[in-house]
Amino acid sequence: MRLATATPVRPLSRVTQAAWLLLAGGLAAQVAWHAADPGASARYRPLPAPPPADVLRLAAAGEEALASRLLSLWLQAHDTQPGVSVPLRTLDYERVAQWLGRALDLDPRSQYPLLSATRIYAAVNDPARRRRMLDFIEDRFLESPGTRWRWMAEAAILAKHRLKDLPLALRYARAIADHAPAAPAWAREMSVVILEDMGELEAARLLVGGLLHDGRLRDPHEIRFLERKLEELEARNAGRTGTPAP
């Protein structure tokens, strides 16, 4: 197989002066054109509204799973536009949630939008924006609790430690316990820890008792751990109310 064509070529001396001039003139003009061009200026473009889901599906031409990931990548790259680094707190989080939602609509099995919401956009140092992302995670968790419980668990941790909003963290933790029975024990038992932190020792005791008696626990280590936790809670509860532990 030959890379070059077999067509014979004439010597360079056969090229006319006009052709040489045209070539050199064209090259010089192109260089001058570029030199005179001031170049693109860095200017922030705000996040536009996402196209309707049907338009995105049409544009994907049957490749929704890939389109979902490319949409997530595009959104991820939005805050580092050429020449401009956009702080997350200046982004319109309503729009961010819409874009993430579109990506998730295109491929509900993708974890990318939920990871972006939890690890990138919820990391912003602005409680209102952080809450918007946590709301997004809660909304989308309920669509498929079995596959999205880990993001809800992260949302509960963020609500507890970053927002210091224990009732919100408790709501998220309870959502995992109520809707994701296949989630691991540590995720389903988060409510106990949060109730303890809230000083709701009696509620925590009831919850642990319920977990121990509903018959879903199989692991002996987990059962032993919860039994010890129940004893500890009963002792603390008794100490607080002044009555002996049962």
Added chain:
Amino acid sequence: MDRARILRAVRAIATVVALEAVRGRVPWLVLAVLLSGFALAQFTAHVAITESAEVARGLLGAWLRVAAVVVVALFVAGSMAREWSDKGMELVLALALPRGAWLAGRLAGYAVVAAGCAAACALAVAALAPAFQALVWGVTLGCELLIVATLTVLCMLTLSHVTLGLSAVLAFYLLSRIMDTIRLIGASPLAGGESSSQQAAAAALDVIAFVMPDLHRFARSEWLIHADAAAADLVHALGQTGVYLVLLSGAALFDLQRKAL
């Protein structure tokens, strides 16, 4: 004319087409497509903060699929145009060969080129995806390329012009890929009421969809991303390809036999 002689002629024409692809440096073009696909996939995967392997596999598959379709369509259109301008067909038919034999030879040659393209792409995808998924993806890509090659032959025979022929092929291909989505949007209750014009539009879409191959179910990057292709997907693609190739070759033969040469 005896059958053995026709078969020998078909094989000879197919060999000439395959040689034309090799001498036209199609393998080098496919290699360039593969390398650029790997570069694109690796770059994008590097940027992704999660699911980077899925992004790389999906992007490589989608890129190779579109590029292979364009390469095959361009090669077939160029080859058919050369055949017309060089009067190759008239020369072959002067040997008292039936027109169907000439067509069968050309289609067999293009099928070899399409299969070679699909095999190269499948091998590249197998470097990133599980073997069975790459196999299903590769075989269905081969089916898709066969349909595209036969369709290009039909369009070139009918329209006798590269620009028109390729435009028709690309429009048909795009419509086949998005037909299912258009029908779903049309059938959605959000699309509007039950007016007679809406019902007529939905019925027209259904009619069009009936005569289009459902290419949206071929070589899906979703298989490479989620590794969920099943043998049923392969069976469906093979069945659809068989049916559609019969339809397209029948139309091409019909058109060829009506041509006054």
